[in-house]
Amino acid sequence: GAGVSQTPSNKVTEKGKYVELRCDPISGHTALYWYRQSLGQGPEFLIYFQGTGAADDSGLPNDRFFAVRPEGSVSTLKIQRTERGDSAVYLCASSAGVQGETQYFGPGTRLLVL
């Protein structure tokens, strides 16, 4: 597969639980983005990695959300003490790391917090 992959495709959890969402970017892409899409809305930016470091985390809604990319490839979005309002589709995108380029999106993880 040459595209961005995300696992799991669906995740159901209970309020207060911890979840991890995984993103595997296109091979060789140095930039990786996380977005969140609620029903009827466009995607909203969460965090952007250039290599291993978070270059822009201004979109993270609060300190329950955290993301890592330890080796500059796969990234994990971590949500602590989940709330019902966290229910959404979490999208990952990657790009080659050049200004103005295309971000390629994965299929998303649909998170439902009961």
Add this chain to the structure above:
Amino acid sequence: AQSVSQHNHHVILSEAASLELGCNYSYGGTVNLFWYVQYPGQHLQLLLKYFSGDPLVKGIKGFEAEFIKSKFSFNLRKPSVQWSDTAEYFCAVNARTGRRALTFGSGTRLQVQP
């Protein structure tokens, strides 16, 4: 802060009709502009983008968009739609320099009737 407005939330057309979807953005600097499409059951994919040069941009599947700087607009057009164009369309913008995160509009759902 950047913002993107898509005025048409739901558009219904018959096959062979012409399409124009509106997109206006708000941003104080120079921008890159994108149209993404999400077909039913599929992930977001790029239709076309404007980075610089000719403000009339041609994309895949016969779509085009025109960047009108004075109007802060980037409207999407297609002269004759097909049933297979049924999808959700998102306009997005990011800064030419600096912040790379995309800001999306809320999307337009296009339904083409055969």
